[in-house]
Amino acid sequence: MKIGELARTTGANIETIRYYERIGLLPAPHRTAANYRSYGEAHRSRLAFVRHSRDLGFTIEEIRSLLDLSDHPERECSEADRIATGHLEQVEAKIAQLEALRGELSRIVGRCRGGLAGDCRVIEALGDHALCESPHA
């Protein structure tokens, strides 16, 4: 299969596939006589793994480690667990931070009653963190 079809069947962008090859996340495939990349099923499932992991928010470096583990099924899987747990914790931390932000922002937005910019409570609130109720960062 050529790169266009691989892109269609995995939902990845063609440029992204070439990018992954360039950074060594995907192995370089065979080339046809015309120098076109030619992929097989192993490439497809590896790319699916990468895209799915990216959609779940893992970084490229985390995915590199996970792929490495996936390529060595005889190893212990504790590293995979460590990476996934660490990522979950990061997601939870990010949620907590965004919730603090949401609280502050909705308070700020709620204070605007229309009128002139010079009297706007939104602009006032943005200039002075002392008006905030949470640390939010």
Next chain:
Amino acid sequence: MKIGELARTTGANIETIRYYERIGLLPAPHRTAANYRSYGEAHRSRLAFVRHSRDLGFTIEEIRSLLDLSDHPERECSEADRIATGHLEQVEAKIAQLEALRGELSRIVGRCRGGLAGDCRVIEALGDHALCESPHA
């Protein structure tokens, strides 16, 4: 006040201050005879506005518009309200997405019972979105 003191009193990085000046977010300050930047109170409060807005998650372009409004107190403030409301909506959307992610990730992490990478449910789950319960992206 020199740039180091401005950085200390606002919590901003020195490089960041120079960066803001370069992109036109902060006005270029006067220079001393030694070509050092020299800031006053107006610079300090403008930078505080920028940093606080960035901490609240606004983009540089949004902040540019908000500063513009702040510089023209005779205008209507509805644009400020629009920007802040739009940003709040984005934060809420991001929270919703991260919560879906958290759900999926904690399901995935919970499936690992230790052992060999070849049998690991975490690695299996990352390779196949069909095992997911939510669309999560």
Next chain:
DNA sequence: CTTGACCCTGTAGTTGCTACAGGGTGCATA
């Protein structure tokens, strides 16, 4: 008179892509 803390400019790196520019290939159709 030298040490150290500060300041300057300009450029390149970060993350994870995405978008060209400028070319080559391959198949169908007029």
Next chain:
DNA sequence: TATGCACCCTGTAGCAACTACAGGGTCAAG
């Protein structure tokens, strides 16, 4: 046979919002 079109190639530059140098200048204290 020509030619149009979809597809492929490489290499480079751009995005956001910083951050980190390298390689130099300035200034007060000891």
